[in-house]
Amino acid sequence: MFGAALLLSVLPMVILLSALASHHIDDDIAQHLGANGQGSKVIEGLFRTTAATFNLGILIGLLLALAGTLATARSVQVIYERTFDHPPSKGWRNVLRCFVWVAGVAGIFIADAAIARAVRNDAGPVLFGLTNLAYLFVFFWWSVHFLLSGREPWRRTWRVALATAVMWIGLGVFASFYFSSTIVSDSKTYGTIGVVFTLVTWFIAMGAVLTLGAVVGALWENRQPRRSED
Secondary structure, eight states, X not given: OHHXXXXXXXXXXXXXXXXXXXXXXXXXXXXXXXXXXXXXXXXXXHXXXXXXXXXXXXXXXXXXXXXXXXXXXXXXXXXXXXXXXOOOOOSHHHHHHHHHHHHXXXXXHHHHHHHHHHHTTTSOHHHHHHHHHHHHHHHHHHHHHHHTXXXXXXXXXXXXXXXXXXXXXXXXXXXXXXXXHHHHHHHHHHTHHHHHHHHHHHHHHHHHHHHHHHHHHHHHHHTSOOOOOO
């Protein structure tokens, strides 16, 4: 369901915003997928767009995509609420909270692309991985605390953030070995729809990382000895 939500709402919204800004989203997707030269060309062919003008159709598309994106943010919030056994958050304040988190996700992806371009060529793979791990850890740590409305203290959520960040890095390494060849193969076998199959797999893997990171981090936290209270 998480992968489907990303495909049907988040990805269209990113494409629409990128078209309005005359920005090539295919470069960013290829970079996050770890696609090689041939895989990047396949993705470029999938997102071949021209600059769009703002009109009623674009507005309706953005509103629908935004609603789906907020629902995706809510699904991430539910993962953390169930992990830490908290009741669900409700109300317009929580909708605003999900909106702020979506803006944070957009910021982290933009920063990730900028850091990758600046560091990847000048630093070795170890330094590049540590840099990614550092800012991903901070982002996920903030995400858990923020989406839970501060109902869990920072000291009880850092393990979830660390586990998720490590798994996210692992997904990036796996993607660089797996998705490049898969994109090319699926494109030759199924055509354009084959690239969509690969993207769905990638989105599902993201949902798995968020869920497993929360569960592993929470189990790790629960296994820690409790400090006696005076």
